[in-house]
Amino acid sequence: MGISVGMESTALPVLIMSAAILGSYWTGEASGLHDAQQVPIGGLFGTAVATMGMLSTAVYVLGMDFFGPISDNAGGIVEMSDCEQRVRDITDELDAVGNTTKAATKGYAVGSAALACFLLYSAFRDEISSLAGGKLVGAVDLSKPEIFVSGLLAGMTVFLFCSWTIRAVGDVAITVVEEVRNQFQSNPKILSGESQPDYERCVAIVAKASLRKMIKPGLLAIFAPTIVGLTFRWFGEDPMSGARAVCSFLMFATVTGVLMGLFLNNTGGAWDNAKKLVEGGFGEFY
DSSP, X not given: OHHHHHHHTTHHHHHHHHHHHHHHHHHHHHHTOBXXXXXXXXXXXXXXXXXXXXXXXXXXXXXXXXXXHHHHHHHHHHHHTTOOHHHHHHHHHHHHHHHHHHHHHHHHXXXXXXXXXXXXXXXXXXXHHHHTTTXXXXXXXXXXXXXXXHHHHHHHHHHHHHHXXXXXXXXXXXXXXXXXXXXXXXXXXXXXXXXXXXXXXHHHHHHHHHHHHTHHHHHHHHHHHHHHHHHHHHHSSSTTHHHHHHHHHHHHHHHHHHHHHHHHHHHHHHHHHHHHHHHHHSGGGO
């Protein structure tokens, strides 16, 4: 059900983002703005205004986003300190609210990113044209095999990036579990409460391993479009083939990344809330 909810949750945000992009672009076009060469630029200006309008609420979005981890940590403190069940019930409700606010604010952040990526894509095309001496990139024709393959590689890159980051979390968790087991074996008094475990060691493992494990996904995000662009520049039918391949890569990566971000975020929130529901309301039946 969590996966089903996550997949379904991509529909409404995408419809809203599509309406926002089209509405802001058409509104800007209606303004009649032109640059020095009399080229219409009102559409991009309208989209830029819409993007800045969404980003102007960043303080509120960050505040609501941080509410989730804070309430989650509060619930953990209450559970470890053996407080009364009524206190735990309160923190469970706050944690469930925090999961919902996290899902809402991250969805808002994804929407802002989608609008920003639309502008960055246009800026990328203009920059390529400027570096090429005014030569336009031209239409990105998906009927060309190199353009289609670039888009396919972009979608694969998003999935591979997610795979590596999820695996990194699992690897770090296994490392922490091994450290905890080693501490239990070397100091059995920890289990009886006679001795305190080495918390600092676990925190250090998480901090160092988390940063180290993110190197590979980070390099993937940097080098994947670079390699695609250089490859099709060398083997393409004209010097601009590489630029068009990168344009295709960026378009498909943006679309796939937005959908993947919405899916993973809302799937996780649904799972977490389901766990809280079982713990709080139905735990006595299991």
